[in-house]
Amino acid sequence: MVAVTRFPAGPGLRIGLLGGSFNPAHEGHLKISLAALKLLALDRVVWLVSPRNPLKLASTLAGYDERLARAKIAAVHPRLFVSGFEAEYGHRYTIDTVLHLKRTFRRTRFVLLIGADNLVSMARWKNWTRLFDEVPIAAFARPGWDLAAPASQAARRFARYRVPPHEAKRLAASRPPAWTYVPTTHDESSASAIREKGLWPPRNSVTAAPHQN
Numbered sequence: 001m002v003a004v005t006r007f008p009a010g011p012g013l014r015i016g017l018l019g020g021s022f023n024p025a026h027e028g029h030l031k032i033s034l035a036a037l038k039l040l041a042l043d044r045v046v047w048l049v050s051p052r053n054p055l056k057l058a059s060t061l062a063g064y065d066e067r068l069a070r071a072k073i074a075a076v077h078p079r080l081f082v083s084g085f086e087a088e089y090g091h092r093y094t095i096d097t098v099l100h101l102k103r104t105f106r107r108t109r110f111v112l113l114i115g116a117d118n119l120v121s122m123a124r125w126k127n128w129t130r131l132f133d134e135v136p137i138a139a140f141a142r143p144g145w146d147l148a149a150p151a152s153q154a155a156r157r158f159a160r161y162r163v164p165p166h167e168a169k170r171l172a173a174s175r176p177p178a179w180t181y182v183p184t185t186h187d188e189s190s191a192s193a194i195r196e197k198g199l200w201p202p203r204n205s206v207t208a209a210p211h212q213n
Contacts, residue, residue, distance in 0.1 A: 005088070008044060008081040011107035014172040016040065016138070018113040019048040019086070019094060022067050025074035032140045033080055035184045036113050040138055041169040045113065047071050047082045048097065093126045098135050109172045112137045116145035119181070123153040132158050136171045137179040150181060 009015055016036045018029065025047070033045040049068045052061060061067070064087060071082045091097045094112070101110060112135045114122070119139040122128045131137075132154070139149060149155065155162070161177040163170065168180045 005084065007083060007085055007101070007104070008046060009101065009105040009108045009110075011105075012109075013043045014041065014109045014111070016042045016045040016111045016113045017048055017098070017101070017135075018045055019050055019097070021052065021061060022047065022049045022071045023061050024067060025071040028142075029071075030074060030076070030080075032113060032115065032184070033075075034077065035140065035182065036111070036138060037077075037079055039165075039168050039182060039184075040111060040171055042079075042111065042172065044079050044081060046085075047075060047080065048086055049082060049084060051087045095125075095127045095131050095134070098131065102134065110135050111172050114139050116140065116142045116149035116181070119149045119154055120145060120152045128154065129157065132161075132177040132179065134176055136174050136176050138168065138171060138182055139179065140182045141184050146183075155181070 016033070018033060018036075020029070022029065029047065033047070036042055036045055049064070049071050051064050062070075064084075068082065068084055075082050085091075085101075086097055089100060091100065098110065098112065101108075112131070114137065116139055122131075125131065141149070158177050158179060161179060163174065163178055163180040165180060165182055168182060171178060171180055
């Protein structure tokens with residue numbers, strides 16, 4: 001069982017939430033996080049390592065503890081934090097995680113950080129429209145998704161609440177729904193590419209527990 005740890009949030013802080021399986025954590029995660037700190041004027045970014053992503057095959061996942069440990073090694077910045085919050089509290093959906101954090105840290109301003117691919121698939125997430133209503137969202141460009149992401153169902157549904165990139169620093173203080181698309185310089189790093197090279201997962205990995213967005 002994962003030990004419950006103190007979540008790195010507090011009154012007045014502007015915190016980015018980057019969730020995912022981190023299978024494994026890589027330079028792409030780091031690049032998005034550093035861009036978010038700068039472009040969104042955040043105080044911290046927290047990597048939420050999920051037990052399992054339902055849109056990915058469980059057989060491709062390394063053990064949860066291995067992924068958590070790898071993420072802690074990869075988060076090489078004093079304002080990046082790695083949390084097992086979702087496993088600790090048994091959350092299976094991003095909306096449940098966001099609501100829990102908002103209830104617990106009422107004076108903290110959270111921003112959900114996602115990749116462009118997640119903006120495309122978000123219409124498949126549980127209560128995705130409510131997610132837009134609960135927390136500001138920043139979607140970061142990824143190779144191959146520049147056309148699909150801005151034209152996605154989620155982007156079209158909330159088009160009038162889109163914040164232009166040059167005003168992204170006000171996103172954390174914006175009342176949701178509010179979101180932005182950040183056309184950052186592409187990073188070719190990806191977990192799938194690392195796995196294809198045979199570098200991950202390590203041998204004897206433990207199957208992770210179920211998780212859904």
